Amino acid sequence: MSPAEAVKRMTVPEGFRVTVFAAEPDLVQPIAMTTDDRGRLWVIESLTYPTWQTNNLPGLDRVVIFEDKDGDGRSDSKRVFLDKGRNLTGIEIGFGGVWLCSAPELIFVPDRNGDDQPDGPPEVALDGWSLEAKHNIVNGLAWGPDGWLYGCHGILSDSKVGRPGTPPAERVVLNCGIWRYHPTKKLAEVVAHGMTNPWGIAFDDHGQLIVANCVIKHLFHVIPGAHYERMYGQDINPYAFDLIKSCADHIHWAGGFWDTEGAERPQNDAFGGGHSHCGAMVYLGDNWPDRYRNGFFTLNVHGHRINHDRLERRGSGYVGKHEPDMLKANDPWFRGVLLLYGPDGGVFMSDWCDGGECHDYDDIHRENGRVYKISYGTPKHMPVDLAKLSDADLVKLQVHKNDWFVSHARRLLQERAARGKLDSQTLASLRRLLLVQTDVTRKLRVIWALHAVGVLESPSELGGRKFLGSRDDWVRAWTIQLVLDDRKVTFGVLEKLIELASKDPSPVVRLALAASLQRPPIDQDVGLHPHVLRMKSQREELRRRMQMPSDDWEYRLYTAEALLKHEEDAHDANLPSMIWYGIEPIISAGDTNLPPAFRAVEADARVLLTEGRIPLVRQLIARRLALRLALDPVADVLADSDDRGLQQDAVRGLFEALDGRRQITMPEEWRRAAAKLDRHPDAEVREKTLLLSVIFGDADAQATLRRRVADAAQSPPARQQALQALVQAKADGLLALLQSLVSDRTLRAVAIRGLAAFDEPATAKVILNDYAKLTSEEKADAINTLVSRPKWAVALLEGVKEGRLSAKDISPFAARQIQALKDARLEPLLAATLGQVRSVSQDKAAQVARYKRLLTPEALKRAEVSHGRALFKRTCGACHKMFDDGGTLAPELTGSGRSDLNYILENVLDPNAVLWNRYAATYFETSDDQLITGIVLQENESTVTIQTQTGTITLPRKDITSRTESKLSMMPEGLLDQLSEQEIVDLVAYLQSPAQVPLKQ
The missing domain is CATH 1.25.40 (Serine Threonine Protein Phosphatase 5, Tetratricopeptide repeat)
Structure with missing residues (x-):
């Protein structure tokens, strides 16, 4: 629809109005924007996206300037400041020029005479920004109250940043997180690590950094030096351990949909529209009513609206509370990117204006783009040019209600101080101004100005x-x-x-x-x-x-x-x-x-x-010491202390570090500590103490667990946990016990998985003899164990030939694991029993067409969705979670674009087409010839923790003989080949279901 029609459709609170500030054909693809000291709007037009330019040739991106001369909320003039830009994703103005994110560089385009024409070629301030990610590379740019230039970075690639010529060892390494650069000191540093894809930086009334994040929760209060929760993967510091959560107490979606239909679904609409957020604004202008001041606003991409959160102080930080949405576009093509208030207090809102999903790279409409202006009533129009003001006038602006004046004036004072051009009375004026302030937010602004000028x-x-x-x-x-x-x-x-x-x-x-x-x-x-x-x-x-x-x-x-x-x-x-x-x-x-x-x-x-009173920190100290096997200090404390809380924290830390390890030398004071801990009132502490003793090779502790395993009066979970602990410790004489338990209905799942760790030729025969008695989940465990060693895999395929099990029981994942064993005996057996294990990527289009003929709307309406859930649990649930049911090895599907049949088929038929590193398979070979396939969750100097299809395994590094990172997803091709046509229909119907259904028994 036209820009004028789009404005008519928008709904805003009473008293507000929206105008078209600029639109196509004058503006296309606005990816970033800022204002200069005259209040003019500078916009980056991103014509490079989504194919980043990797050479040094002139690019397609532009920087354009729009000006509203009469204050009617509409631009009256446009001029091009820069064309032929490359990969432009962020813009800010100051210190005699324009700063641009232009990956792989942060560049400065000088315009010291302010004539809106570059004085010369761009100057490279930083380089090393990655271009590997298709979206959410380095972006943002906003001046902080401390005089630094702040920016964002997404999760999909690592950047190694420094001034040109900086050696690799001295570069700043980051992926998702916030960074900053000082314009005069030429320093770059990471502010905080984590989140997923931050795109939007704002500072609140107290100067706190507030960031909008996409995918996981949308709101983060960013503290310098913090490490925040991530969508996936290990933090850049493997010993950060505890990652700080979002400060939002809510999410903006419900019912399981993150796709482009999110806004039209009642569940999502009531909660805020969807998971995808872009742009951050804490409103500190003077046009909107005071009830909006210091509120956080972000654009909900799939919800086609502006979300509004209230920032409430809680403890050392904030909690974000959901407020009614500020604006609804009511336009399926609305793709909001940024919000920015200007000198009249009105808010600029940019709109990418396109259809398709977030990652739609094929059907790009490059001819569209808009910026709207959201005002309350009619703002007062007053031409401004702060650069022409005296130092004394800039000092007075430090307490202006509209923070646009405060921040621009502060930056100008900083520039003048850096050039040695500051009036001799300016410092005295700032000090006098500070003395008369009673409002702490005004005091802060004067202090920031004092810092800006170097005081x-x-x-x-x-x-x-x-x-x-x-x-x-x-x-x-x-x-x-x-x-x-x-x-x-x-x-x-x-x-x-x-x-x-x-x-x-x-x-x-x-x-x-x-x-x-x-x-x-x-x-x-x-x-x-x-x-x-x-x-x-x-x-x-x-x-x-x-x-x-x-x-x-x-x-x-x-x-x-x-x-x-x-x-x-x-x-x-x-x-x-x-x-x-x-x-x-x-x-x-x-x-x-x-x-x-x-x-x-x-x-x-x-x-x-011993002297700290904060449980989490005590726990993490014990955990870190244990990871590097500095166990004596912790054992000494436990032996000497009668503090029950300290004992609990230290034992938890020890167990977190050592769970899954074996043959760890017992600390000198452990027996004395364990005797004391055995009397602890908390059952968790007593249990973890027993398991730690097993890890330390205590024969008495192992005997206790053996008795528990044999005691039918114990609960099944207690017996299973005891057996698992013995497996992890590789206790003496355990192999015979495990083989005998394959026929035990309560313990056989743990026993079958545990047998994988022992290189015993008879294991295959033991498992196959009882295979027919196993449940479907236990059969999957059995096959995963048997495909971990070549000789067992041979026995497994021979069993298929002999009819002892069905070829359909061997999943595509297991078939690929057999191929990875690289044993000459297996290839002909695999072909004879399962047929050719081939790649479907080459004929994916034909397969998509075939399945579309099967999966018609009429067929899906007749599907048995409860049966589809059972099929999901069998074929997908080990790795994927949906509606809070399933595994965590692969992405959760609840909020994916699963309502789109194309989305489902493309991802199921060709899981390797778009592969995030987090979900690539890694093969580990151990010193006793076991092959383990999984995704690396965590690793440190001693161990690697791997998520497999059947659980989590912690491998000591000393047991790993080779490690191969695959270019293939953990999700194998050919998943649908093992299902009948009706089963495929039922499974896809469940994958598209809007809500959970009962599980067919």
């Missing part, structure tokens, strides 16, 4: 220390962040920071201190605590080998020790994790190859473990 970074300036004593906790918190921005502070400031860690009553301040653990001061003499003095020489050797300055270690240690005594922070959403991220390098330091006499790390860890 809080000056070693001779005591303002930072004075602000640390402010009565306003937000002032204290921001001062901590700003004075450590360049990591150079006076001893007096450090002394005050450590004091605040101990005594400050505000969780907001303590969060800033926790974040500061990762930005310790460089080359400052902090002074030494008595227990530090005892280990000083050893710690100095550690620091030398780790290249960690002495003050780094001590600042982290003192500050964390004080923060960990705040028991009231135990359940805070951010503080426990942030403290852990800060002290993890200390706890991990013992990984450095040091003589056994060097026990500084263990001494520090013991202090933090």
